[in-house]
Amino acid sequence: xxxxxxxxxxxxxxxxxxxxxxxxxxxxxxxxxxxxxxxxxxxxxxxxxxxxxxxxxxxxxxxxxxxxxxxxxxxxxxxxxxxxxxxxxxxxxxxxxxxxxxxxxxxxxxxxxxxxxxxxxxxxxxxxxxxxxxxxxxxxxxxxxxxxxxxxxxxxxxxxxxxxxxxxxxxxxxxxxxxxxxxxxxxxxxxxxxxxxxxxxxxxxxxxxxxxxxxxxxxxxxxxxxxxxxxxxxxxxxxxxxxxxxxxxxxxxxxxxxxxxxxxxxxxxxxxxxxxxx
Numbered sequence: 150x151x152x153x154x155x156x157x158x159x160x161x162x163x164x165x166x167x168x169x170x171x172x173x174x175x176x177x178x179x180x181x182x183x184x185x186x187x188x189x190x191x192x193x194x195x196x197x198x199x200x201x202x203x204x205x206x207x208x209x210x211x212x213x214x215x216x217x218x219x220x221x222x223x224x225x226x227x228x229x230x231x232x233x234x235x236x237x238x239x240x241x242x243x244x245x246x247x248x249x250x251x252x253x254x255x256x257x258x259x260x261x262x263x264x265x266x267x268x269x270x271x272x273x274x275x276x277x278x279x280x281x282x283x284x285x286x287x288x289x290x291x292x293x294x295x296x297x298x299x300x301x302x303x304x305x306x307x308x309x310x311x312x313x314x315x316x317x318x319x320x321x322x323x324x325x326x327x328x329x330x331x332x333x334x335x336x337x338x339x340x341x342x343x344x345x346x347x348x349x350x351x352x353x354x355x356x357x358x359x360x361x362x363x364x365x366x367x368x369x370x371x372x373x374x375x376x377x378x379x380x381x382x383x384x385x386x387x388x389x390x391x392x393x394x395x396x397x398x399x400x401x402x403x404x405x406x407x408x409x410x411x412x413x414x415x416x417x418x419x420x421x422x423x424x425x426x427x
Contacts, residue, residue, distance in 0.1 A: 188218025
């Protein structure tokens with residue numbers, strides 16, 4: 150079993166400073182195998198915000214898989230936005246926009262979906278998807294395959310189609326070919342976990358999509374600050390959602406969800422047991 154911490158939408162420049170210490174201590178106490186940060190490390194891509202984000206990442210355990218978000222591209226500086234959109238991210242965070250971690254149980258692939266031509270939307274292209282296919286090709290079938298983006302591939306039906314990453318259907322077809330199991334994302338500041346079966350009708354395939362809320366931003370959009378803890382096994386994923394408790398000044402587990410894999414189809418545990426004949 151592997152343990153992943155999934156943080157998203159830190160938004161340094163607009164963080165609740167009271168959360169940073171308790172979050173750091175809790176992550177260290179959990180001692181995850183991998184820490185994933187799915188974008189929007191800063192609020193406005195300013196140097197001082199990236200410096201704060203870098204210092205926070207340095208205070209967390211590794212290895213880390215980090216991808217940029219749309220807020221990590223300058224908004225008002227037109228030259229920097231279109232000519233050097235992620236220059237500061239590369240300088241302060243990492244110049245690897247498509248990071249990857251692999252061991253004998255999991256493969257975690259980061260993908261940059263942030264684009265300078267749009268204010269908040271994201272996109273994947275054929276080259277990125279082909280690279281994912283190449284990176285996952287030849288891996289042991291028992292290795293759980295996890296893709297990390299800032300923009301989501303799936304959301305509850307209360308959200309609009311335009312909130313999804315652009316060209317998602319194209320990517321999902323390739324994910325089905327190479328057996329991607331779990332999709333981690335953020336962006337919407339909403340926590341959510343579900344099978345992709347309802348949105349994408351792909352024969353004998355459904356991934357597990359896991360959304361993280363904002364871990365530290367003051368822009369909660371009606372949801373408490375939160376992050377995810379994933380316990381990953383080959384045919385089982387258990388997700389603990391930690392939410393901020395202002396009364397005790399701690400993050401605590403507010404929801405646990407379990408998903409099972411039957412063949413290449415992930416489903417909530419009750420449904421998965423029926424599909425597997427358990």
